[in-house]
Amino acid sequence: MRKFSGIEKAAALLSLIGEDAASELFKHFDPIELARIIPMMSRIKLTQEEAEAVLKEFSEKIGTAPVTVDEEYIKAILTRAFGEEQAAKLISKIESGASAFDILRWLDSHAIVTMLQKEHPQTIAIILAHLEPSQAAEVLSKFPEQLKIEISHRIANLEQISPFVLSELEDVLQSQLRSYTQSRRIGGIRTVAEILNQMDKTSEELILKSIEEKDPILAEEIRKLMFTFEDLINVDDRGIQTLLKEISTDDLALALKMASDELKEKIFKNMSQRAVEILKEEMEARGPVRVSDVEKAQLNIVRVARKLEEEGKIIISGKGGEAIVI
Incomplete structure (x- = not known):
């Protein structure tokens, strides 16, 4: 019998307890947990034996056929938990096969900062490099000054991220990172220039000045790509x-x-x-x-x-x- 991860068990539970209970539980998960659990709900299939092992107290609700989750069920509990508009956005992301980073874009900047504030600056840099510049700038602006500078410097120096590193970020984001099967070119000078273009002048100059002290050539390359x-x-x-x-x-x-x-x-x-x-x-x-x-x-x-x-x-x-x- 297969062994299931904690995320898979949570997805199984939410798939079995009914829309009312599931939508109430959704409200108690933090955004990153939801971003990992929801796609798993749409994929998970359990035999009766597996379901009984994971969710003993729900075994009487399960027939002998493999258990799958109906799309309408997911849509219903998302709508109850978040409202029709927010639910529609998330469902659209999932159905389009969106990456983990794409799904992050439905979260507001405060949620993302809360999620990332204890992460390593390199992890934050990789994640921000995948967001739209305006959203990345909004998130970056909420970090302390020195951390802003370090993150910006790391974004500027990002080149290629291996599938292994991206899969490690699964613990920070969600299981859809498995779809990243090839190295992807992210970040780099153009990305940090676009992010800085979206920030206020004071933060922009502070970050550029600090980068210039560490790496004058890099700072000059960033300035060349910025549009003022x-x-x-x-x-x-x-x-x-x-x-x-x-x-x-x-x-x-x-x-x-x-x-x-x-x-x-x-x-x-x-x-x-x-x-x-x-x-x-x-x-x-x-x-x-x-x-x-x-x-x-x-x-x-x-x-x-x-x-x-x-x-x-x-x-x-x-x-x-x-x-x-x-």
């Missing part, structure tokens, strides 16, 4: 006009408060005279503003520019002189 508000100076006039259609006047008025004269002139010359007058009046009317508000407005505009990059709608000359679609 001032880099808009390299966008051609047509691109600036396209960008201006997509951003709010409020963000622009705030963002230009700390912009270089050169960038201001670039923006102004791509607006009508009347629009420039209105914008300047708004900038003056605002008076002194908080640096954090200016940085937030600049970041909002940078995010729009990066979206236009992905859509191929504007072009910027790279810092190394090479034309890049952005």
Whole structure:
């Protein structure tokens, strides 16, 4: 008879006790336990003998046929535990064969930080490298300053992660890591640059400065791949006009408060005279503003520019002189 792990036993129990009881129990698991148990529920099959060995008190509920879990059953208990919208997202991830790291994306940043706060920085780096930059930045921002720096440095130095290392992370994430059968290229300089692009200016500079002290060449490579508000100076006039259609006047008025004269002139010359007058009046009317508000407005505009990059709608000359679609 097969031996079952603790996760398999938990999945078996939840499969047998009924929707009401299962949905109540779900509320008492932490997010990472759920991320491991739910996919197992959709896969586990038990003979009568195996079920009796694992769940003696439920043996009278089990027939002689192999026990499997109906998809509607899983959907029902997830809906009762988390609500229809959250349940639908998780079910979609599972049905699409999503990786363990993909399933983490349905968790909020606080849940992920709680999950990872006692883990080794290398483990955290690998996990953050698999998340979307905006989500990774939000998670990273919640760690202490020195840990932020160390994690960022480790992300920048990630190259290839072996299947063995990823399978070791199964204890931290969930059993779907078994699907990682080939080495995957993750992390690296581009990943940390994208994450830093999503962070506030103070954290970004602190992390870059610390990396620079340890590895000046690495820091320079990261900076080359980062896209900042001032880099808009390299966008051609047509691109600036396209960008201006997509951003709010409020963000622009705030963002230009700390912009270089050169960038201001670039923006102004791509607006009508009347629009420039209105914008300047708004900038003056605002008076002194908080640096954090200016940085937030600049970041909002940078995010729009990066979206236009992905859509191929504007072009910027790279810092190394090479034309890049952005």
